[in-house]
Amino acid sequence: MCAICDGHARNPITCIVPPHMLEVLAIRGSKKTAAMARSLLDQTRKVRHERAEFRTGRAMLEEAGAMGGFVSTALSRAATQSNLDRAIHDGEGKAGLPGKLLRKEGDPASGDAAVDEAYDGAGNVYRLYFEAFSRDSLDGNGMKLVQTVHHRRNYNNAFWNGEQMVYGDGDGEIFQKFTELSVIGHEMSHGVVQFSGGLLYEGQSGALNESFADVFGALTVQRKLGLEAHETDWLVGKGILGPDIRGVALRSMKAPGTAYSDALLGQDPQPYHMDFFVNTTGDSGGVHINSGVPNHAFYLFAQYLGGKAWEKPGTIWYQTMQRLNNPVATFAQWAAQTVEVAIGLHGAGSLEVLFLKRAWKLVGLPV
């Protein structure tokens, strides 16, 4: 019996919709459909009550027409006019969002370092997507970039809440800041994933969501500094760890698993190869752990190819996200899609395709 219908008014449509489809509808449906899917998921959960399975988030796609009628507008419509529009809010140490508006588009520097880093950083990320991929903001349609800094008290985190970016100040011990450029790029890129069809925030699709955010966070830094693949450190969240933490960053795309090793923070758990894939129920099925595998594949590909990683490799990854149309994609499906995109852009016999296949093979995902 369908768990959803048990004890509730019977609806033949909801009765036959399995939970994984509801998850997709919660991402891709219209606001009304998504709300219905979330409500049904809630009911499913209540039927399965006492089970402690909670997830840290869901990538969501805004309305894209009728139910099931998803189209990546960002891919189909190349942006020609910049609509950069930033709003930076001060959370004032509280949890309420978005907080007090401190700096809007065109305003001079505020003098508050976190506010100004968030403002400048969002500009760098916007320009990466606009100038390199012809994408106008997170939704491809000029969406206002709302950010809140000074969120909560001693808050050791930054996140995307489905509508805006949020940054804590850190506790000064484990983390000392979160308004670092690759972190800003990471959070904003979660927004790009959401508005590109989404990747469910669990297991391999969740790790792909994380990896996309890391890749474009790193590319934002590289592009701003004008660094080629061999000149950059491929670190994500460099310099945000506390002064006494033994580590250099949150993650290393060049050498996953080596970013930190510390008594308080533990050992960086990221694998660089599928042989070391971590099966876990924690961290939404290891989304921040197993992202090391596709992260490393991107690094290898960019290194083989040389040059500016946001150009050919970044374009292949970006277009893969736009064309994927599979919110529950596995690593293998993502890898296959990158190769398909690369063949379309550079030809089946190209060096680009050869190097890309080699990179995936080296992380244990032969295409």
Added chain:
Amino acid sequence: MLIIISTSGGIGGTGLGGTEKRVETDSLDTPLREKVCDRFDPATLKTLAGSAAGLRGADRVVYHLTVIDGAGDRHRFDIPEAAMPANMLDMLDTL
């Protein structure tokens, strides 16, 4: 009532860091104690946990709350911060 608080998830996948926090409500001043006991009542937390499906976003933290009530019964809940009202998160920051 004893409340044991820990976290997981977040941008590093390591939660909010630090060791688990233990709050003995008897040690709190009366006005705060009443607010905390009300907010962390197992029935309230159960409702909150049940509303946590299909939440949006990424890099969110999950709170793992164990409440040991006056009768000595343990109640365990995993609740995403996204499912918690802002005033509850502010309360957690003061404990």
